[in-house]
Amino acid sequence: MASSTKKILLTAASVSLALTHTAHADDRGEGFGHRGNPYVAGDMHNHNTCTDGSVAAGYSIDRAVATGVAAAGGNNFDLDWFTLGNHGGSGNRDCRFSDTSANIPGETTTTWSDTLGKTIDGITITSLKGTPNGTGTSAAMWRWQSIREVEYPIIVDRTAMYNKVLVEGLEWIVPGHEHTDVAVIAGQNPRGYGNADKMAEFEYRFDRADTDAIGPVDVGNSPLWPGKDNVNNSGTAGHGKALTGIQWLQANHPLQSYAIPTHTERQGPFSASSSKGYNIEHFRDFNNAGPTVAFGIESPGHMAQGTITGGSGSYESNAVGGGTYGMSGVYTAKVGGLWDGLLGEGRNFFMYVSSDWHNRGAGGARDSFTTSDFIPGEYTKLYVPNRERFSAQSIVDGMRSGNSYSVNADIIGPDLVFRAKARGEDWKTMGETLVVRPGERITLEMEMTVPAKNNSPYSFNNPLLQQVGINQPLNKPYLDHVDLITGQITGVIQPGAPGYAVPNAAGVAGASIVYNQTTVIAQQIPTKDMHSDRERNGATRYRFRTTFVASDKPMYIRARGTNIPAATPNVTDTHGNPLIDLTNAQVSCTDAACPAHLQTVNGVKKVTYDVQAYSNVWFYANPIFIRPEGTPKLLVEKNAELAERLASRRADNDHDHGRD
Numbered sequence: 001m002a003s004s005t006k007k008i009l010l011t012a013a014s015v016s017l018a019l020t021h022t023a024h025a026d027d028r029g030e031g032f033g034h035r036g037n038p039y040v041a042g043d044m045h046n047h048n049t050c051t052d053g054s055v056a057a058g059y060s061i062d063r064a065v066a067t068g069v070a071a072a073g074g075n076n077f078d079l080d081w082f083t084l085g086n087h088g089g090s091g092n093r094d095c096r097f098s099d100t101s102a103n104i105p106g107e108t109t110t111t112w113s114d115t116l117g118k119t120i121d122g123i124t125i126t127s128l129k130g131t132p133n134g135t136g137t138s139a140a141m142w143r144w145q146s147i148r149e150v151e152y153p154i155i156v157d158r159t160a161m162y163n164k165v166l167v168e169g170l171e172w173i174v175p176g177h178e179h180t181d182v183a184v185i186a187g188q189n190p191r192g193y194g195n196a197d198k199m200a201e202f203e204y205r206f207d208r209a210d211t212d213a214i215g216p217v218d219v220g221n222s223p224l225w226p227g228k229d230n231v232n233n234s235g236t237a238g239h240g241k242a243l244t245g246i247q248w249l250q251a252n253h254p255l256q257s258y259a260i261p262t263h264t265e266r267q268g269p270f271s272a273s274s275s276k277g278y279n280i281e282h283f284r285d286f287n288n289a290g291p292t293v294a295f296g297i298e299s300p301g302h303m304a305q306g307t308i309t310g311g312s313g314s315y316e317s318n319a320v321g322g323g324t325y326g327m328s329g330v331y332t333a334k335v336g337g338l339w340d341g342l343l344g345e346g347r348n349f350f351m352y353v354s355s356d357w358h359n360r361g362a363g364g365a366r367d368s369f370t371t372s373d374f375i376p377g378e379y380t381k382l383y384v385p386n387r388e389r390f391s392a393q394s395i396v397d398g399m400r401s402g403n404s405y406s407v408n409a410d411i412i413g414p415d416l417v418f419r420a421k422a423r424g425e426d427w428k429t430m431g432e433t434l435v436v437r438p439g440e441r442i443t444l445e446m447e448m449t450v451p452a453k454n455n456s457p458y459s460f461n462n463p464l465l466q467q468v469g470i471n472q473p474l475n476k477p478y479l480d481h482v483d484l485i486t487g488q489i490t491g492v493i494q495p496g497a498p499g500y501a502v503p504n505a506a507g508v509a510g511a512s513i514v515y516n517q518t519t520v521i522a523q524q525i526p527t528k529d530m531h532s533d534r535e536r537n538g539a540t541r542y543r544f545r546t547t548f549v550a551s552d553k554p555m556y557i558r559a560r561g562t563n564i565p566a567a568t569p570n571v572t573d574t575h576g577n578p579l580i581d582l583t584n585a586q587v588s589c590t591d592a593a594c595p596a597h598l599q600t601v602n603g604v605k606k607v608t609y610d611v612q613a614y615s616n617v618w619f620y621a622n623p624i625f626i627r628p629e630g631t632p633k634l635l636v637e638k639n640a641e642l643a644e645r646l647a648s649r650r651a652d653n654d655h656d657h658g659r660d
Contacts, residue, residue, distance in 0.1 A: 039383035039405070039414045040390060042081035043376035045171060045181050045262060045301060045354035050095035050146045051087040054102040054359035057095045057154050058121065060084070063365075064376035065164045072104050073366035075455065077377030081384075081395055083169040083183055084151055085354070089209030090133055090140035095150055096120050103364025111137045123153050130212040142212045143170075144204040152188070152196035159190035167392045168196040171262065172245070173209040176238025176275050177282065179262050181298055181354070184249065185392040186256045198253065201225050206245035208233035208275065235273045239282060246290040254292045254646050258396055260352055261286070263300040263313055265320035265329040269504035277320065280338050280515060281501040287347055288495070291639040292646065295348045295400055297339060299328040299620075301356020303379050303408065304370045306612040308599050311581035313356075320510035326562065326578030326618045327408055330511045333578055335485055341502075341515025343556050343623055346489045346634030350431065350622045352399065353380045353406035361609075362597055368457040371597055371609045378455045379613060381407045383414055400643060402431020402636070405621040409614055410454035411477050411563060413539070417447035418559055418621045422550070433625040433637050438552040442626070445545040446559065450479045452538030456614045460591040463607050464584060464615040467569050474614040481526045482561040483576060484546065487519035489554035489625070492635050508580070522548075522557070524566065524576055550626060554634060558623035564616060571616060584612050 047053030048060045055063075061084065066076035093099065094115045098107035113136055117126055125141075133140045141150075147168060155166045169183035184199040204215050205228050215225045232241040249257045261283065267276035286294035300313030310316050311323030321330030331338035332351050342349040354376075359365070361372030374380065383405050384398030398404055405416055419427040420434050422442050428434040436442060456475040465472050472478045493500045504510060523546060530544040566576035570583040589598055589605040598605040607615055625636055633641075 038386045039416065040080035040386045041377065041381040041383055041414060042079050042083070042395065043355050043357075043380065044083040044169060044183065044260075044352070044382065045085040045298065046357040046376050047086050047171070048084070048095050049091070049093040049097065049099055050143070050151060051089065051091045052358060053086070055098040055104070055365050056107070057084060057151050058158060059098055059104070059365070060357065060376070061154070061158045061166065065158075065162050065166070070366070072106075074368075075378075077375060077455065079164070079377040079381075080390070081165040081167070082376060083167040083395070084155060085169040085171050085181055085183075086143070086151070087171045087179075087209065088143050088173045088203045088207030090142050091146065092134060092138050092140040094120075095146065096123065096154075098365065101359065101364075104366065111139070112141055113137050113139050121154070122157065123150060125149060129216065130214045133212070142204070143207065143210055144200040144212070144215060147196050147200040147203060148216075156190045156193055165390055165392055165395065166190055167395065168199050170199060170203050170207075172203070172259070173207050174238075174261075174275075175206070175208040175233045175241040175245075176235055177242060177261070177270065177278055178264055178267050178276060181260045181262050182249075182258065183396070184253050184257045185396060186253050188392060202245065202248065204228065205248070206241065208238065234275045235271060238275055239270075239285070243285055243289050246286050246294050249293045250290040255643060255650065256393070256396060257293050258399055259286065259290060259294045260296045260298050260399075262298040262354070263315075263329065263356070264297060265331055265510070266300065266313065266315055268318050268320055268506040269510070277504070279502060279504045280341055283338070283342060283349065284493070284500060285495070287342075287349060291348070292400060292643045295402075295639075296350040296352055297332060298352045298354055299332050299406065300324060301354050301380065302358075302373055303327050303355075303613045304361070304374060304610040305372055306581050306584065307608050308585040308601060308606055309582070312613065318506045320504060320506060321580070322508035322511065323580045323582050325511075325580055326564075326616055327581065327613060328578070328618065328620070332620065334511060335521060335577060336487070336514045336516050336519040338515050340487050340519040343558070344487050344489055344516035344518065345492045346554060346625065346636055347492070348402060348431070348636040348639045350399070350402045350404065351406060351620050352382050352404065353408065353620070354382060355380050369595055369597055369610055374610075374613070379409055381410070383407065383416070401640070402622045403429055405430065405619060407619045409456065409477065409617040410451050411479055411561065411617045411619050413449040413451050415447070415449050416621065417445065418624070420444040420557070420624050420626070428624055430622040430624060431636070433627055433634060435627050435629055436550040438550055438628050440550045441547055442550055443545060443547050444484070444557065444624075445543065446482060447541065447543040448479070448561070449535070450477050450540045450542065452476065454614070458593065458595070458611065458614065460593040462563070462615045463587050463589045463591070463611070464564065464568060464571050467587065468565055470565075472563070474611070477617070478563045479527050479542065479561055480563050480565050481524055481576070482544075482559055483521045484523045484525070484557055484559055485519060486522040486555055486557045487516050489556060489634060511580070521575055550628065552628050554625070554627045554631060556623040556625045559621040560618060562618045578616070578618070581612065581616065584616055
């Protein structure tokens with residue numbers, strides 16, 4: 001691990017790059033004090049009783065975007081935007097109601113068989129459409145119907161109520177694979193009613209759990225969405241169907257949709273004969289098939305599921321990596337891992353985080369503790385750029401641009417600055433490419449605010465930090481350092497070429513696979529070496545500036561930050577990389593306030609569940625790309641230009657229609 005004040009020269013297999021830390025307290029030069037674009041927080045992956053969640057669709061929105069305290073109890077989390085991201089397939093529960101397990105006064109498990117023909121919350125469902133799917137209390141509604149006729153009308157209602165940006169989305173159960181977050185915003189206009197028909201059509205056509213063979217019909221009883229493939233749903237054939245789904249999005253909604261694979265390591269590597277997992281070639285296939293829609297990977301939710309036998313995210317020993325690492329999957333947590341392999345091609349492939357909210361495990365929806373999931377906005381926040389007229393399109397555009405960052409436990413707030421420039425050039429931020437002359441000195445700067453508090457219900461000191469003599473309450477965010485991570489870009493690997501498909505492995509063996517040998521922690525900068533300003537609300541604003549010398553090879557630089565110092569026992573290695581989270585549970589929680597729901601060993605409470613999540617905290621900022629003058633444009637640049645051309649063409653068409 002390099003000292004934060006030492007010049008570092010990365011050579012040989014790495015990027016030829018010199019970094020010099022200059023973040024002194026008297027460094028108030030150009031750029032400092034400039035907060036850049038503010039960001040807004042949201043969540044794109046969560047569940048309700050339309051599928052396997054515990055709460056009603058409306059209740060999920062209420063808790064995520066409202067302020068104050070919910071009428072039935074429990075804090076609300078004031079998100080700026082929210083995508084309702086339920087599974088595909090079907091469900092037998094009426095999702096205008098919460099399940100009995102949610103323990104909400106006046107709410108009990110209600111099936112569609114109980115409510116057909118009744119008007120509830122202004123919505124009347126007269127029949128379950130499509131191929132008959134169960135009888136009696138097991139009679140299930142296909143998801144395309146609940147998307148169109150239940151969830152979207154609830155979004156229309158809540159949009160008027162909260163004046164927040166709400167979107168109908170989907171956790172796509174992908175043929176041949178694990179899951180993927182999808183949204184198709186075409187047609188959605190909750191302020192003017194609109195519809196979610198295109199989102200529903202995608203689910204009907206491509207979700208492997210939706211085996212309906214009919215779909216919606218017209219007045220003549222003819223299917224509106226003919227030609228569905230209900231056969232190729234697993235293994236290699238399933239992957240082919242998944243690619244067809246990505247191509248459908250790219251062809252029909254290239255600027256109004258996204259497809260982001262989620263908890264990708266959880267079920268182990270890809271299987272040619274079943275449906276689980278992703279290897280690196282499948283992400284490459286998705287990005288090739290959908291250059292403006294398949295542009296990233298999501299770190300797992302279920303952040304409070306860490307136990308003495310497994311990590312968070314429902315990651316068990318057979319997951320690639322054998323568990324989570326700093327609450328992230330190994331694909332994104334490992335320096336030189338799968339994400340770095342994709343960035344090493346210069347791909348527009350970015351990282352995102354979401355809650356994957358289902359339930360609170362041993363707790364009810366109103367309880368302050370959880371042994372399973374956090375409510376959207378409570379623990380994870382995905383920040384995208386704010387705009388004067390923020391809309392659903394702003395969410396998709398912000399995600400596609402790469403100008404976004406992912407935060408756990410409010411370790412930093414909505415005003416990150418992460419940017420680089422050369423002499424006489426404009427600043428470039430996350431997702432953008434800086435073109436430089438080899439040998440030119442480049443300035444990189446970061447600014448971030450550590451809030452005064454987070455949503456933790458616990459005020460006792462962090463047990464993981466107490467091991468190294470740091471007394472820091474769990475409800476007060478703390479940033480120990482920032483890592484600047486660099487890697488060389490060697491160009492796009494073509495399908496069928498050596499290295500395009502890489503053998504994968506289940507368990508901890510999957511953590512040893514290196515996809516980009518050039519990736520390193522180029523510099524680790526402690527907050528004690530940054531300039532800091534204490535704000536009136538108790539927050540602290542940190543900033544630092546680093547300079548480096550550009551080489552003659554393209555490269556990228558990304559950032560992550562954490563509350564955990566390097567070499568913290570059971571948490572990080574000597575370089576500051578997160579260890580498998582399973583080891584956190586070797587640490588005891590001995591404070592008298594340690595909650596009763598924690599798991600124990602020989603009667604001693606261990607750092608598990610929500611205490612683990614609030615103890616081991618990270619943020620990830622997407623990369624800035626750097627390319628020498630005269631070298632070919634990177635794929636990230638080409639795909640950004642493609643999006644710009646598509647937007648220009650769409651604007652011209654809209655203008656022509658308006659003139660007509």
